[in-house]
Amino acid sequence: MALRHAVLAALLDGELSGYQLAKAFDVGVANFWYAQPQQLYAELTRLEKEGLVAGREVVQESRPNKRLFHVTDAGLAELEAFTAAAAKPAFIRDDLLVKVQAAERVDTAALVAQLTERAQVAQAKIDLFGSLLHRLRGDRTEDEFLRHGDRIGPYLTCLRGVAFEQENRDWCVRTIAVLEERRQSHAPH
Amino acid sequence: MALRHAVLAALLDGELSGYQLAKAFDVGVANFWYAQPQQLYAELTRLEKEGLVAGREVVQESRPNKRLFHVTDAGLAELEAFTAAAAKPAFIRDDLLVKVQAAERVDTAALVAQLTERAQVAQAKIDLFGSLLHRLRGDRTEDEFLRHGDRIGPYLTCLRGVAFEQENRDWCVRTIAVLEERRQSHAPH
DNA sequence: CCGCTCATGTAACAGGTTACATGATTTA
């Protein structure tokens, strides 16, 4: 169960509500994990019941009240134990790869369209992560920040996110080029 | 349900038994999807029941008999439909990233050990995929093969696998360096 | 007045993981 640990890790940077967490774990932002709002609300409830996080009610005017959560000592101990345990290997599991695997036997036009869209999404994420990195490091250089800054955890995971999306984009672009060229040379003349 | 499509895509390259499929979808080999043997046997049973694949019994001496499966016309149509449908976005979901996200608050020694192991695993996969690519393209150059070869699907997905693992390895190495240096400069003198 | 943001959930279902189970043959 890694979602709970992802939540604990995210809450290390400060108190967050379920809603804010949901934003952070959303498609557009998540650089180290992804989860849906429903999952997060459920997980927060469980974590609180087990005493790994604690929430405090914040009364708001002109907004619904919210609950801000922080990690307890027990929660930190849980994270510690999780980190000490062996990590399970990570895999790519991507619809697009399955489709490309079958590329010769299926209609490539639809596939190229999807690759194009994916490349655009990847580029958007690269930009987003880029500005996030800049915000995290402030006016320091990357090396400077990584040597002496605090909160390098989010920075390091974000670096991974950028690299992943760049590779993603580049692969899409190249695959598109390959498929397009073959489509032309195989087309009836 | 993308596993079924991954199985269909894998079977496009020729008849395979459940056991052989399991090998192909195993940790060490899978370049476009991962699945456990149990999943595959169950999926093959379902696919056969639905007529998307067909199997034939192969009697063996000195080995248990096996069933070799191939994709039917209905199966190909299903793949076609799957490819035409929009792909859902892919995410990284990796224990290691969660751990690095929390790096400043937990014991880094165990973390560095895990990053080291991951880097080694990644390197092993790079080597494996590299030789797989070479086998696929034969004595042609990559460009030559991608322009005129057949079975470029597996080649393209394998390229993605290589890039992913390289990035994986490089990130691990860099993260280790950062964590180690900080450990020294923060250690009591 | 329509749609977005803030804010929180429940319920049903689909999918994936872990554990268990069997048994013959080849290789070290």
Added chain:
DNA sequence: TAAATCATGTAACCTGTTACATGAGCGG
């Protein structure tokens, strides 16, 4: 003789996804 390979599954459980549900305020 111990371990790995070939070959196939079942059952229980955990996780994640999809659909549904509510309700107030703000901006265009």
